[in-house]
Amino acid sequence: MKRLLLIVLVIAGLLAAGFLAPALVRDPGLVLIEFGSWRVEMSLLVLVLGVLVAWLLMSLFTALLRLPGRTLRRARDRRSRRQLENGFLALAEGDWRGAERALRKSLQHQDSPAGYLAAARAAQGQGDSDRRDRWLALAGGRFGRRSFIAGLARARLLIGEGRTTEAVPVLEELHLKKPRHNGVLRLLLEAYQDAARWRDLRLLTPALRRAGVVDRQRADDLAVLAAERELDACVDVAELETVWKELGRRLHRRRELVAAFARRSAELGRPELAAKPLRLELSESLDDELLGLYAKADESERSARIAECEQWLEKTPDHAGLQQTLGMLYLAERRYDEARGCLEQAVRQRPSSEAYEALGRVLDRAGKLEAAAQCYRNALRLRSGRGVEPLPPPE
Template identity: 35%
Template sequence: MRLWRTVLLLLLAALVAALAWHWLAADPGYVQVRLRGTTLETSVVVAIAGLLLAWAVLGIGWRLLRWPFRAWGRSIKRRGRERLAAGLTAFAEGDYAQAERDLARAAAHEAFRAPALLVAARAAYERGAPERAAQALDDVGARGLRAADATRARFLVESGRHADALALLKPKAATNDLSLRGWRLLAEAALAQGDTQAALDALPALARSQSLTADTQAALETRVLAAALAAAPDATRLNALWGGASRAQRKRPELVAAFARRSAALGQVLAAMDEIESAQRREWSDAIATAYGELGAAEAGARLRKAEAWLALAPNSAPLLTALGRLYAQQAQYGKAEEALERALRLAPLPAAWEALGDCRTGEGDHAGAATAYANALRCARGDATVALTPLLARGPIDTRPIAFEERSEHGVPRLPAA
């Protein structure tokens, strides 16, 4: 098809040329040019051909005149690229002093100025020279202003100055003048400062850009929403946040637990129980089971019955057993509470189980045992060895060695114990 189109165009051009020649042959025209007593006479065809030839000669001459300057410019750009590449390589290798030198030379070329100074600022910061890093960022100019602001914020966040980073980024966010890194740093700084609204405002820009992987974006959203739920000042704000979350977000165990805890703290225990029980019906989660035992004393009897029923679903869940222990203790059933917590500690050394055991011993009046249990909770959190707990009445000492339960697959088939 392409060949036929080319042939057709050539035939058409030949036809036009033949017609034009026939038309000009009948009357080739006449051109006369007089300049200072000199007269030039020729036909229109020759005049046009002469003009085209003169234009071609002038074009070639201009290119020849520009060639040395263009070659010089190409040489300068090539050296700039080489210096930029050398600086980036030195930075990646950790040779920050050499990186600074190479990048400073590369920054002398306007085309490479912004990226060279941005990396040079990072190299200076890594060397422990924040003054030079700040100067490099100041010299970036308007072309790299958003990147320079993000780099400044990154330095502040890494040094723990989250309030300063937030003060730098929030005005830029108000005018939508932040880079994608700036939006992410704004979320991190806002979370560190407890400004959950600023962190929430940063999420849509990151979601639209799709600059993060799906898992990373989901993890950031979960952290921000969990913090916002935990900091909700009243039930109206809490329900607005929960209602504004997507269906997928409302299924995440961390968010269900955060909503339930805050809802219970605001006096909406039934709403908290409903969300947790619905989530556990969809898919079992130890994190949600833990939250179920931390909703306070309200509706403890109903929650205890539900948690006992869950044992058939997750007999090896140490968080569920810990929640059971808390609920038994709230009902003053200290014997059952200790049995559940003992089983939990055999399965996993959870600080929360030791803490609940301390609460249980406090209720029983064993203050020395409670002090030991609380101390064990701290030791367990630090990864240190725990101390044996003094026996209570006729009960033997708590044995925290692992015990075995029958494990079944998702199809109900028993699994063989691991070798």
């Protein structure tokens, strides 16, 4: 920039001289300088040339005075850049001690945010978290506008060290500063998963989608996964009900979450909580897992559930899962003949250990001991991954 300005000034001076030369030839002008008894007379052109010569001499003298210091600074900067390069090369080779030593020498003479961050990585490679934190503090303190980068580097190093819980607050603070920063969002996604912070992960999915980190389908899958893990982690019924209400209507219609809610409700001794969500989901599409959970949902409303299953069976008479569910419900209501018919059809269409075990109970109660024993054996065979054996012919 300075060189360009000097060129412009020289060109302007030459143009001005060319414009004024004819006039100065006709009338060179007169400059009179009087000081005490001294009097100096000269033409205007001589004065201008004298000023220019004096300025050039002063500039040359100043440059000569600054030359030793400038030469030393250039040599020091070259050494600093060479040490910085050596530090990066040692870092790439995994020589943590050599990298930090070279970077320290470089940073003594020339500040570099990349150098401070690289030195922090080298210190972490040696297992020295205190030195790593000092390097990161220097990077954040000396480069205010780049403190965001220093914070991001700190979070990466903490995650790499397995200290995810310490990295999360750093990343959350960075996320508040730049809500759409891809690097921060990706690290938050990783940190929330590692720390099992499923609610935070579920709430993060809209930001991930808006920033383009994941597409809509992936964002929906992440939200469902986080919500499922969140339901599984509930420790009591009150927390389970709170989490379920917070999920909202859209997630309430996801089969995976309905199943997770029903399973956790049963585990906490309140299976009736999931009766309504199960009924709504099954009315849309029959699913074997949901049917099995629906059979255990609410003992006080078993008759109503039997009636609903009978209506569904009229529409899909060959659905093995529905036959098994209805057979289990009949068995619980002690309607043994109807239970036997449904369960026998279920094991013919699609054998399962649960259906064989329930059918064994029905046959045992009916006095069909040999057939009941074979049903129990078949249930065990299916659990161990073997095939079933035919039941004895009816007596």
